[in-house]
Amino acid sequence: MIRGFAVFGICLVNVPEMAGNGVMFRSGYEGGDALVRLLFDMFVQSKFYTIFAFLFGVSFHLFTQSAERRGAKPGPAAARRLGALLVFGAAHLILLWHGDILLTYALLGFLMLPFIRRKDTTLAGWAWSLIGVAIFIHVLLGLLTLAVPVHMLPEPSFASGFPGIADRIAYLTSDVAANLFIYGVEVLGLFLLGMYAGRRGWFLPGAAPARKLALIRWTSLAVGLLAAIPLAVEYTREPVYYFDLQYLYIFLSGKALAVFYVTILMGLAGGSRAGRLKPLAAVGRMAFTNYLTQTIVTIALVRVLGIGVGDLPLAATLLWSAALLALQTAWSVWWLKRYRMGPFEWVWRLCTWLQAPALRRRQAHAADTGISA
Numbered sequence: 001m002i003r004g005f006a007v008f009g010i011c012l013v014n015v016p017e018m019a020g021n022g023v024m025f026r027s028g029y030e031g032g033d034a035l036v037r038l039l040f041d042m043f044v045q046s047k048f049y050t051i052f053a054f055l056f057g058v059s060f061h062l063f064t065q066s067a068e069r070r071g072a073k074p075g076p077a078a079a080r081r082l083g084a085l086l087v088f089g090a091a092h093l094i095l096l097w098h099g100d101i102l103l104t105y106a107l108l109g110f111l112m113l114p115f116i117r118r119k120d121t122t123l124a125g126w127a128w129s130l131i132g133v134a135i136f137i138h139v140l141l142g143l144l145t146l147a148v149p150v151h152m153l154p155e156p157s158f159a160s161g162f163p164g165i166a167d168r169i170a171y172l173t174s175d176v177a178a179n180l181f182i183y184g185v186e187v188l189g190l191f192l193l194g195m196y197a198g199r200r201g202w203f204l205p206g207a208a209p210a211r212k213l214a215l216i217r218w219t220s221l222a223v224g225l226l227a228a229i230p231l232a233v234e235y236t237r238e239p240v241y242y243f244d245l246q247y248l249y250i251f252l253s254g255k256a257l258a259v260f261y262v263t264i265l266m267g268l269a270g271g272s273r274a275g276r277l278k279p280l281a282a283v284g285r286m287a288f289t290n291y292l293t294q295t296i297v298t299i300a301l302v303r304v305l306g307i308g309v310g311d312l313p314l315a316a317t318l319l320w321s322a323a324l325l326a327l328q329t330a331w332s333v334w335w336l337k338r339y340r341m342g343p344f345e346w347v348w349r350l351c352t353w354l355q356a357p358a359l360r361r362r363q364a365h366a367a368d369t370g371i372s373a
Contacts, residue, residue, distance in 0.1 A: 001277050002265050003055050004284030008325055009048030011294050012040070015324070016317040017099050018298045020309035023243045024098070024157050028150075029314070034241040036314035041246055042228040046254030049101070051262060053187045056105055057194020058203070060112055075113055077352060082109045084351035088292075088344075093176075097295045098158070098168045104180065108188050115192060123196045130189030135255075137185065142248025153244050161309055162302075208266065217263040224256030282332040283325075289342030290328050297324065337361075 016022040021033070029037040063081065064074035089103030115123055157175060158167070201207050230249045235241050243250075268277060283290055298320070301307075335342065339359050341349065349357050 001269055001281045001284055002051065002262055003287050004280040004282070005261065005265060006048050006051040006055060007283055007287050007290050007328075008280075009044055010052060010291065011325055012044050012318070012321050013048065014097075014099055014294065015298055015321045016040075016314055018097060018295065019302055019307060019312050019317045019320070020162060021312055021314055021317060025159060025309050027153055027156055027244055028240040028242050030240050033314045034235060036318060037241055037243065038231060038235045040314075041231050041243065041250045042253065043257065046250050047258045047261065049187075050190060050254055050258035052101075053105075053190035054194040054197070054258075054262075056109070057112070057191040057196075058198040059194075060109065060191065061195045061198030064116055074116055078113060078116070079110070080354075081348070081352040082106045084348055085109070087351075088348070090172075092292065092295065093172055094165060094168050096299055098163055098171050100295075102291075103172075104176065104184070104187065107180065108184055108191060111188055112191055112195060115195065120196060120199055123192055123199070127189050127192035127196055130185050131193065134183075134186030134189055137182065138251045139248065141182075142251060145244055145247050148245070150240075150242060150245070153242065158309070203266070205270065210267075213263055213267060217260055217267070220256045220259035220263065224253045224260055227253035227256060279329050279333050282336050283329055285336060286332045286342035286345065288348060289344040290332065292344055293328070294324060 013022075017024055060078065064078060067074040067077040070077075083106070085102055086106035089100050089106050093100035093103055115126070157163075157171065163171065197203070227249055231246050231253075234246060265277075268274060301320075332342075338361060339346075340357070340361055341359070346357060346359050
């Protein structure tokens with residue numbers, strides 16, 4: 001459920017970038033775009049990659065457990081899994097969209113391999129140390145950015161138009177490589193924290209007492225909203241809203257509200273209304289497929305309709321995101337009633353284990369019972 005929720009948020013952030021109206025294409029926003037950008041920055045931007053990176057670490061732990069149950073060595077199996085993800089990410093970035101995260105996750109994921117056999121205390125120490133260093137780096141960068149006059153802000157990477165394949169390759173070898181050092185510290189820290197959470201059973205039923213969960217939930221909400229107040233102040237004070245100048249507050253509110261969102265879902269998962277969130281869980285079970293199809297469908301639509309940079313207002317991209325997510329939710333529920341996993345998950349598992357897993361549910365049942373399907 002939490003992964004499905006993260007997929008929703010990532011879609012809201014990514015679609016404007018795919019449609020040519022995101023922060024990679026323009027630095028300032030006015031009018032209705034400024035209001036939508038403000039709401040994005042307060043409640044969406046930086047919140048969901050935080051959750052997604054954390055869950056990547058949880059999933060890594062669950063995968064190594066699965067490998068051991070199969071009688072396989074978790075290290076080599078995880079390396080094959082990450083290698084396949086790296087190929088997917090490189091193809092996604094070069095052929096379709098510059099904003100891919102899979103390649104970065106795969107590269108940083110290899111750094112988790114040495115921690116498979118390390119003690120929990122070692123894992124937690126590295127996780128919190130890396131996150132602490134990342135917070136220091138981002139706060140320092142944010143403070144430096146606040147001191148930059150508007151006219152000296154750097155030009156967006158793709159202000160002149162949608163990047164072609166050559167542009168995306170150049171972006172990969174420059175900006176993406178540089179971001180590995182800036183954002184990589186934080187993302188790796190979140191990976192390791194998620195790995196630690198998986199080991200310690202943070203998401204098992206009853207693992208978090210209701211009072212403790214409520215304290216964390218409302219404290220993180222208060223911190224997140226306080227950190228986001230300067231965004232609203234800047235919006236009301238200036239006619240043009242500049243994303244780059246708000247970087248510090250976006251980052252700080254993002255960490256706190258990510259915790260708030262996760263604890264809200266943890267509370268709902270244990271309540272009487274958990275059944276209503278099963279469609280969200282279906283989206284999460286097909287997160288890899290849904291992430292890639294968001295790009296495929298959106299990029300195809302942009303090209304077919306001949307949409308140019310800045311043609312669509314942010315409100316239109318928000319509506320498109322909502323429609324796309326509704327379609328993906330319905331499709332995920334329909335698909336998982338018939339199949340055990342999403343199509344891209346199936347390919348990923350094939351690359352990992354070097355054998356084709358059963359896809360149709362009746363095939364899986366026959367394999368388990370020894371009956372020919």
